[in-house]
Amino acid sequence: MLSPPRAPYPYSSILELEIEEIDWQRWQKLVNTVADMFNAPATFINQANSKGIEVIIASQKPETHYQAGSIDLNSNIYCHQVVKNSAKLYVRDAKLDPQWSDNPEYTEDNYVSYLGLPISWPDGSIFGTLCVLDTKVTHYSQTYINALAVIKEVIDSDLRHLYKENQLLTLSYTDPLTQIYNRRGFEDLLISTQDLAQRLNRQLILLYFDLDQFKQANDNYGHEIGDEILKTFAKMLKINSRSCDLVARWGGDEFLVLIHAENEHCVELFNHRMAQKLSTCSLSQDIQYSFGYAVLKPGDKTKLDTLLKTADRCMYLNKLAKKNLSSN
Numbered sequence: 076m077l078s079p080p081r082a083p084y085p086y087s088s089i090l091e092l093e094i095e096e097i098d099w100q101r102w103q104k105l106v107n108t109v110a111d112m113f114n115a116p117a118t119f120i121n122q123a124n125s126k127g128i129e130v131i132i133a134s135q136k137p138e139t140h141y142q143a144g145s146i147d148l149n150s151n152i153y154c155h156q157v158v159k160n161s162a163k164l165y166v167r168d169a170k171l172d173p174q175w176s177d178n179p180e181y182t183e184d185n186y187v188s189y190l191g192l193p194i195s196w197p198d199g200s201i202f203g204t205l206c207v208l209d210t211k212v213t214h215y216s217q218t219y220i221n222a223l224a225v226i227k228e229v230i231d232s233d234l235r236h237l238y239k240e241n242q243l244l245t246l247s248y249t250d251p252l253t254q255i256y257n258r259r260g261f262e263d264l265l266i267s268t269q270d271l272a273q274r275l276n277r278q279l280i281l282l283y284f285d286l287d288q289f290k291q292a293n294d295n296y297g298h299e300i301g302d303e304i305l306k307t308f309a310k311m312l313k314i315n316s317r318s319c320d321l322v323a324r325w326g327g328d329e330f331l332v333l334i335h336a337e338n339e340h341c342v343e344l345f346n347h348r349m350a351q352k353l354s355t356c357s358l359s360q361d362i363q364y365s366f367g368y369a370v371l372k373p374g375d376k377t378k379l380d381t382l383l384k385t386a387d388r389c390m391y392l393n394k395l396a397k398k399n400l401s402s403n
């Protein structure tokens with residue numbers, strides 16, 4: 076008997092993409108049309124992702140058992156075989172094949188017939204399946220199977236566009252030197268970060284970092300070492316942040332981090348961790364920085380420019396204090 080894969084699928088999840096440009100309604104229409112065309116009680120677009128086989132779109136019929144969001148990781152369901160072999164599977168009557176005797180789709184929900192095709196990411200790896208399930212034995216003609224293949228190609232093509240768009244967006248949001256967000260990425264993602272913080276009733280804190288005497292480092296060691304300093308600093312900011320925080324190079328030697336923070340004590344913690352991390356890297360002697368911050372309470376609609384001004388002013392005063400201290 077063919078055993079289903081035990082380990083989670085390694086493929087990227089559609090939810091891991093930064094944009095959600097899929098026309099879900101179009102996919103829903105396609106799935107409903109397939110269910111009508113095959114006169115089948117259930118049609119799905121499923122995704123094989125790190126969680127298992129996940130229903131992304133389900134036909135909108137009262138007889139359709141599984142709903143969008145339901146997941147099957149380990150049992151011997153038909154889709155696992157399509158994904159594993161990256162090939163079409165047509166089971167006319169599961170009763171005739173002992174391979175399916177422990178498939179819960181058959182044993183529990185009486186789906187004796189299955190026709191499924193693999194859907195692919197543009198790099199050829201498997202995205203998931205487009206499948207039709209039936210509680211009666213079926214005899215689909217080749218014409219119908221071909222028609223399903225054409226519909227599957229539409230979905231493949233949507234994924235190609237999505238992937239391309241996501242690549243372009245990532246590129247346009249990323250600072251090429253440090254590989255963190257650039258100004259544009261920060262500005263665009265700020266809104267969704269604010270929405271998230273609002274939903275979670277959390278405050279956000281904008282941290283503004285500016286390297287000290289960076290011009291001198293450039294002059295003393297050359298531009299290439301200067302670049303290394305910028306890269307190291309960005310990497311440390313990233314390491315110090317959580318995935319929901321926004322880390323960006325605002326320009327030259329200025330960096331921003333927008334953190335979800337319970338209170339202002341988080342600023343000190345962030346700074347402490349940053350200083351600790353920097354002290355262990357090879358360029359530590361030449362990476363000094365000043366920082367300032369501004370707080371955005373839940374529901375506060377302060378615009379980015381105002382926040383930046385507050386954080387910049389705070390940074391500037393800190394820098395000045397340091398300069399005065401060293402000149403005394």
Ligand SMILES: Nc1nc2c(ncn2[C@@H]2O[C@H](COP(=O)(O)OP(=O)(O)OP(=O)(O)O)[C@@H](O)[C@H]2O)c(=O)[nH]1
Binds near residue numbers: 288289293301305
């Ligand atoms: N290596 C390198 N240098 C850059 C880059 N972008 C900007 N710079 C340099 O960063 C320096 C910033 O200089 P300033 O704004 O005077 O900052 P600073 O020397 O740190 O002075 P203080 O902030 O007052 O301590 C300038 O010399 C820029 O040429 C870059 O991508 N790579």
